[in-house]
Amino acid sequence: MNRLAKFSYLAAIYCFLYFPIILLIIYSFNHSIYSLLWHGFTLDWYKQLGDDSDLIVVTLHSLEVGVLAASLATLIGTIAATCLYRYRFFGKHLLHGLLFVLIVSPDIVMGISLLILFFLLNMRLGFWSLLLSHITFCIPFVAVTVYSRLTGLDKNIFEAARDLGASDLISFRRIIIPMLWPAILAGWLLSFTLSLDDVIISFFVTGPDFQILPLYIYSLVRIGLKPELNALCSVMFVITLLIVVIFQLILPKKVNQ
Amino acid sequence: MKSDRLFKGTTISMVWCWLFLFALLPSVLVLIMSFLQNDPTDLFRWKFSLQNYQALANPIYFKVFWHSFYIAGLCSVICLVLSYPFAYVLARLDSKYKSLLLFLVIIPFWTSSLIRTYAIISILKVKGLLNTVLLSLGIIQHPLTILYSSTAVIIGLVYSLLPFMILPLYVNIEKLETQYIDAARDLGANTLTTFLRVILPLTLPGIMGGIILVFLPAMSMFYIPDILGGAKSLLVGNLIQNEFLAAHNWPLGSAVSMVLTLAMGLLLLLYRRANKIGPYYDESIGEI
Numbered sequence: 001m002n003r004l005a006k007f008s009y010l011a012a013i014y015c016f017l018y019f020p021i022i023l024l025i026i027y028s029f030n031h032s033i034y035s036l037l038w039h040g041f042t043l044d045w046y047k048q049l050g051d052d053s054d055l056i057v058v059t060l061h062s063l064e065v066g067v068l069a070a071s072l073a074t075l076i077g078t079i080a081a082t083c084l085y086r087y088r089f090f091g092k093h094l095l096h097g098l099l100f101v102l103i104v105s106p107d108i109v110m111g112i113s114l115l116i117l118f119f120l121l122n123m124r125l126g127f128w129s130l131l132l133s134h135i136t137f138c139i140p141f142v143a144v145t146v147y148s149r150l151t152g153l154d155k156n157i158f159e160a161a162r163d164l165g166a167s168d169l170i171s172f173r174r175i176i177i178p179m180l181w182p183a184i185l186a187g188w189l190l191s192f193t194l195s196l197d198d199v200i201i202s203f204f205v206t207g208p209d210f211q212i213l214p215l216y217i218y219s220l221v222r223i224g225l226k227p228e229l230n231a232l233c234s235v236m237f238v239i240t241l242l243i244v245v246i247f248q249l250i251l252p253k254k255v256n257q
Numbered sequence: 258m259k260s261d262r263l264f265k266g267t268t269i270s271m272v273w274c275w276l277f278l279f280a281l282l283p284s285v286l287v288l289i290m291s292f293l294q295n296d297p298t299d300l301f302r303w304k305f306s307l308q309n310y311q312a313l314a315n316p317i318y319f320k321v322f323w324h325s326f327y328i329a330g331l332c333s334v335i336c337l338v339l340s341y342p343f344a345y346v347l348a349r350l351d352s353k354y355k356s357l358l359l360f361l362v363i364i365p366f367w368t369s370s371l372i373r374t375y376a377i378i379s380i381l382k383v384k385g386l387l388n389t390v391l392l393s394l395g396i397i398q399h400p401l402t403i404l405y406s407s408t409a410v411i412i413g414l415v416y417s418l419l420p421f422m423i424l425p426l427y428v429n430i431e432k433l434e435t436q437y438i439d440a441a442r443d444l445g446a447n448t449l450t451t452f453l454r455v456i457l458p459l460t461l462p463g464i465m466g467g468i469i470l471v472f473l474p475a476m477s478m479f480y481i482p483d484i485l486g487g488a489k490s491l492l493v494g495n496l497i498q499n500e501f502l503a504a505h506n507w508p509l510g511s512a513v514s515m516v517l518t519l520a521m522g523l524l525l526l527l528y529r530r531a532n533k534i535g536p537y538y539d540e541s542i543g544e545i
Contacts, residue, residue, distance in 0.1 A: 006346045010358070013343045017365050017419065020376035023386065027379060080272040089269050095276070102280055104469050105521055106477035108494050109514050112501055113283030116290055116511075119300075136279040168264040190367075197369035199480055200494075204501065214371055221375050221484055233372040240368045248360065 021237055028230035045231035055216065055232070062196055062213035065127070069134035070191035076135070077142025077191075078184055082176055084143070085150040086158070086168070102140040110137060111204035118205060125207035133205045134195045141194065142187035149183035150176075189247050193240055287518075291511035300507050309512035318496070322516065325493040328407065329475035332414040336422040336471050337464065339415070344426035344463075348433075362423050370417040374484050377416060381409055381485070405487040413485040414475045421474070422467035429463025465531040469524045476517060493517055 028046070032039035049055060083089070084096060102110075114136070118129045157179075161171040177184065199214045206212060213236075220229050291309055296302040312318065347358060365373065380386045381404040388400040403409050437459065441451040457464075479494035493513060500510030 009342060010346060013339065013419075014361060016416070017362070020380055020416070021365075021368075021373060023379060024372075024376040076272060076275055079268045080276075083265075083269050083272060087265055087269065089265075091273070095272070098276060098280065101521075101525070104473060104525070106473045106494075106517055108477040108479065108497055109287070109517055109521075110280075110283075112497060112507075112510060112514055113287045114279065115501065116286045116507070117279070117283040120286065132279060136275070139275070168261040172264070193367045197371070199369075199371050200478065203498070214369060217369075217371055217375075218480060221371070229375065233369075233375055236372055237368055241364060244364060244367050 024230055025234040025237070028227070028234040030227070045227045046235075048228045049231050049235070052228070054211075058211045058213050058216040061127075061210060065130055065134055065212060066192050066195040069131055069138055069195045070188050073135045073138030073191045074142050074184060074188040077139045077187055078146050078176075078180075080139065080143040081146035081150055082172060084147055099140040099143050102137070103144065107137070107198070107200035108204075111201040114201070115204040125205060126210040129205045129207070130202060130210060130212070133201050134198065137198070137201055138191035138194055141190050142184075145187040145190065146180060146183045149180050153179060185247065185250075189243065193243070196240070284518075287511045287514055290508055291515050293508045295506045295508050297505070300505055306508075309509045312509055313512055313516065318513070321491050321496050322493065324491070325476045326520075328411060328414070328490075328492060329472045332411055332418065332475045333422075333468050333471045335411070335415050336419055337467065340419060340422040340426055340467065341464075344423050345430055347423075348427050348430040359427065362420055362427075366420040366424070370478070371480060373417055374413050374481050377409075377413055377485065378404065381412070404485065407486065407490045409485040410482045410490045410492075413481045414478065417478070417481065418471045418474060421470040425466035425470065426460065426463040429460045429466070433459055461531040462528070465524075465528040469521075469528055472524065473517070473521055476520070 029041050029043070030039060031042040031044075080095070080099070084092065110133075114129070114133045115125075118125060123129055157175060158171055161175055166174065197214055199218055202212060202215055203218075206215065217229070217232065217236075220226060220232075290301065292305055292307070294302040294304045294306045294308065313322075347355070347362075350358070352358075378385075382388075383400050383402060383404070385404070387403070388397075391397045392400065403412070433456070437455050438451060441455045446454065476492055477494040477497075479492065479498045482490045482492050482495055493516070497510050497513050497517075500506045500513060504510075
């Protein structure tokens with residue numbers, strides 16, 4: 001293959017991936033509601049967003065669930081990765097397999113299974129059911145991220161710590177967490193964005209009194225095209241992009257240390 | 258030592274308790290639910306029955322399954338064909354911008370596919386960008402009605418799931434050692450033979466990994482057919498969603514989701530086989 005063909009192919013795929021989003025962002029500044037043509041620059045749609053009190057409430061709900069779910073999932077996922085790496089125990093292979101299956105299993109299957117569980121437990125659907133579900137679907141992603149970094153560590157470090165009298169708890173706190181914080185942070189970030197964007201699982205496990213952002217967007221999308229929606233989606237996209245870029249800028253330097 | 262045992266015991270039981278309660282137990286509940294009877298007033302009745310699985314043989318449901326497998330399969334093939342050369346070129350690229358280019362593939366992976374699906378509407382609608390461009394270039398005489406059809410659903414699925422195919426392929430191809438390719442060339446294999454007999458088998462785990470990550474979500478992402486598709490483009494995901502939240506027939510919905518789980522099981526078996534072929538090749542070549 002010659003160079004030109006290679007690069008045009010790469011460029012074509014990047015165009016495919018980014019073109020719709022760029023178009024969406026451009027249209028969020030377009031003055032016309034329905035037309036494809038450019039009718040002048042406007043910030044009206046963004047102003048309308050700011051005035052939408054429902055939107056602010058659901059965004060706060062989403063952030064609340066996202067931060068809590070990501071933090072707890074990171075804690076449990078990191079512990080799960082540590083157990084898998086350091087200990088031999090009954091059901092270890094099962095745990096490994098379960099985490100892998102949870103990653104590939106379709107969201108909708110998890111959504112309905114949790115719905116059945118909450119129904120049988122007689123739990124009201126809302127904040128708690130949503131939080132528990134989000135923690136659950138984030139755990140395997142954190143565990144895998146952290147585990148892959150753990151396998152790159154020198155096992156002798158743990159031997160050395162033990163010889164110097166460190167208990168497992170101390171080596172977890174003083175070795176694993178400090179050495180793995182980039183992976184842990186990456187796991188947290190991944191969980192946070194997964195939680196913030198999840199439509200399918202949340203669709204089943206949330207109740208009418210606790211609306212979150214992706215479902216709010218979904219309900220608007222189903223009604224039809226609205227220019228405010230262009231603005232809202234642009235904001236969401238840019239925020240996710242910023243978070244990811246900032247984390248990427250912080251992380252690699254530490255990883256290479 | 259005692260504190261170590263305590264630490265070990267606490268951490269392992271904590272992880273296990275959580276996953277048992279919120280992952281294993283719910284899955285078993287779906288299985289049980291799929292064998293219960295439907296009750297219009299109470300969602301379900303605690304009575305064993307096979308009626309849900311019998312109902313699945315009904316042509317209406319069978320059609321949805323067939324349609325879903327077809328759409329998800331087509332979507333996987335398109336993703337694979339688009340991604341393989343892309344991942345190959347990217348993984349073999351010798352450039353300082355390589356990590357940036359990879360990062361650009363990962364960004365859509367981190368952002369909402371709901372938003373990205375929404376973005377497609379403005380391109381595909383009757384007075385959208387695609388039609389406007391094609392009409393003004395004179396390629397077509399009448400606007401295409403792609404939106405609200407199966408074609409739109411496939412475009413939406415491919416667009417949303419492409420990064421999920423690219424990443425496993427990239428990881429796999431990057432690990433591929435060039436000696437094998439050189440060896441094949443030295444032994445007189447032409448480009449096609451090298452690709453079919455050496456590169457393709459060695460990247461099989463990546464291909465299978467990508468197919469799992471595309472095929473399963475393609476069947477279950479009910480919001481894409483909902484937003485982009487018409488009344489006919491119902492997929493398994495829409496069927497489950499409908500049985501659970503609109504028709505209130507949880508046992509039938511569970512039975513439908515068991516089919517999805519079964520499909521996952523089959524794909525995972527294939528994935529394991531693909532992974533076994535990989536190391537087997539490595540070993541045999543290493544021995545020579």
